[in-house]
Amino acid sequence: MGTFAGNTEAASSVKSNEIVSSAKSLIGTKYRYGGTTKAGFDCSGFIGYVYKGKGVSLPRTAAGMYSKGTPVKKAKLAVGDLVFFNTTGKGVSHVGMFIGNGQFIHASSSKGVRIDKINDPYYWGKKYVGAKKVANVQVAKK
Template sequence: MLLLEQLAATDIETAQTAMQDGTVYYVPESQHNRLKDFLISVARQTLGIPYKFGSNTFMRTDCSGYVQNVFSLMGLQLPRSAREQFNIGEPVDRKALSLGDLVFFRTYAPFPSHVGIYLGNNLFIHASTFAKKVTIDSLNMPYYVKRFLGAKRLPVDGTDFTGLREPSKENIR
């Protein structure tokens, strides 16, 4: 939990998303802070959920199921697999990662086979096959450095993040 406390205390800059057509969307700092608070709250409540390949509930989950469920709490419907999730959003350079970006890895296959949610400070939350649970890891770990495939930012197009469903025992567990 110390990592989450450090993330909560971290100032974040206004996020921007540049779309392929040249349109740029901005997430104002107040809304970005709301997203940060939400993701940290979800992380607090979901750390330790058991990993199970092919599962996508908050009782048991794999990596893409976890990402899909977290974003569904924000009212965003994502595809089911890491491979499909890699096909949405706009590419983001690793040096420009922002809170909530999806980070992708090649683990057991030549295509995107693992996904997590970027939390800031080179940390991401994911359902880990190695830890056998939802955990927070560093992008700087040699395993992830070697397998990093890319990152995607979902378009925010006017999303104000005021309608986020707060995580609770009813919608998390």
């Protein structure tokens, strides 16, 4: 199994359509604090589960994930990049996966696995901290 991407190279190659499809198949799964299975996910448990299914092992927490990987500017986000938010006022506390078109998929504590807009002016846009590349996600050829 691959490990988390370092600062210079990605650990594993993943197809964008596969990673997004895997994540979207879990939409509606309920939120569970500390959850790492289909019975219920927290944010980092969800991201870890999706990537583990593609052979990429990630740290367990959002802050742990943020401390690794290669930084990505918001304007350069690619499908599969992890996006991080400060929802508590105490640093990185939430993680999701960018899926394109200004959207990310994540496990919301109030609504479970869902898709939201990264630049939502009422909440997520104000909480955005940064993004990291964790694997070599290849755009699927149509």
